Amino acid sequence: MAEEKEIQETYLEVEETETPRSSRELARGETKAIQRKKKKIKNETGYKFHEFKVAGGSVIDDIYIPVLVYTAWAAIWTVIYQQTKISIALQPIVITLLSTVLGLLLVFRTNTSYDRYWEARRLWSTLFTHSRNLSRLIWYDVDAAGDRKKVAEKFGAVNLVVAFAVACKHYLRGEKGFHYEDLHNLLIHVPDFKPGQYHPETDSLPLEITFHLASYFKRTRKEGMVDAVAGGQMIIALNGLTDSLSSFERIVFSPVPIAYNIHLKQIIMFYLLLLPFQIFSTGYSAIFITFLAAFCLLGIEAIGSEIENPFGYDHNDLDLQGFCEELKAEMAQLCERPTALESTAWSLPAELSDLTKLKSFANRK
Incomplete structure (x- = not known):
């Protein structure tokens, strides 16, 4: 008993009647209080209607003018073709070649x-x-x-x-x-x-x-x-x-080198200017198809430019x-904390509240 008393006084002076509560058994009220103080970090859940967002993170403000310009270009030539049926359609190889090069450049631009x-x-x-x-x-x-x-x-x-x-x-x-x-x-x-x-x-x-x-x-x-x-x-x-x-x-x-950005924009321009001549066979749907292509390609390019310098x-x-x-x-x-935190002021850990167990730890070599 005297030896146990000595261990007790040496290890943080806890009264015999005191039984530390396990840290795994916090009262419900304390647990809720801690949760309220914590900053909650979670993934977005629910439906946010982001597809209708045009500001506050969207690049639509940056691209809507060129999108409308390319759509108007497609509308002019589509109407001319449908009304006159003149032979102004292009061979598929042109758009196929540009699509391959453009896809590689956009992937590299976005990843970079x-x-x-x-x-x-x-x-x-x-x-x-x-x-x-x-x-x-x-x-x-x-x-x-x-x-x-x-x-x-x-x-x-x-x-x-x-x-x-x-x-x-x-x-x-x-x-x-x-x-x-x-x-x-x-x-x-x-x-x-x-x-x-x-x-x-x-x-x-x-x-x-x-x-x-x-x-x-x-x-x-x-x-x-x-x-x-x-x-x-x-x-x-x-x-x-x-x-x-x-x-x-x-x-x-x-x-990113300016020459790369310029070349990418030029290829997008050629692609969107030539696209209507490739899809005249779809009728007036060519206007809407060109609009979607311009919206997608210009949007991806704008996102790359937006995050290129993330410090703004x-x-x-x-x-x-x-x-x-x-x-x-x-x-x-x-x-606001003291400049010294003394470990001698600690009390017994919950797992060592049993002095017999504490004694066995103390006698280990």
């Missing part, structure tokens, strides 16, 4: 654009990972030793991590400088960005922010505020942020604003 879109999303996830790791290391591994100034510096360093993501958002959209409502307040504690001070010109504000973070990490190591392992992890995370920035630049500044303000671009707000909220919650 979506690959860029998906890589951009993956890079934002990588940026999130490095930002979370870096903020955690700053908050829990840098020893402020109760010094208010050092604690304030930790707040400032976490702000710079958030500022890096926000600065990337503006930088990728071609918005230079830092005088933005969601960015300036994250940098104002740094002398270079204080109001009324001289602001050094920089073409890449995110890169400038990494310089200030690197300077802070160097001082924390020099003053012994962080151990060598945590300091090395901070540099790795900071390098990860820089790698993400360089990859973002590769997507933004290396678009279009409905089909990545939600950079939402990403930055989510990261900012996470960092704000982090900074």
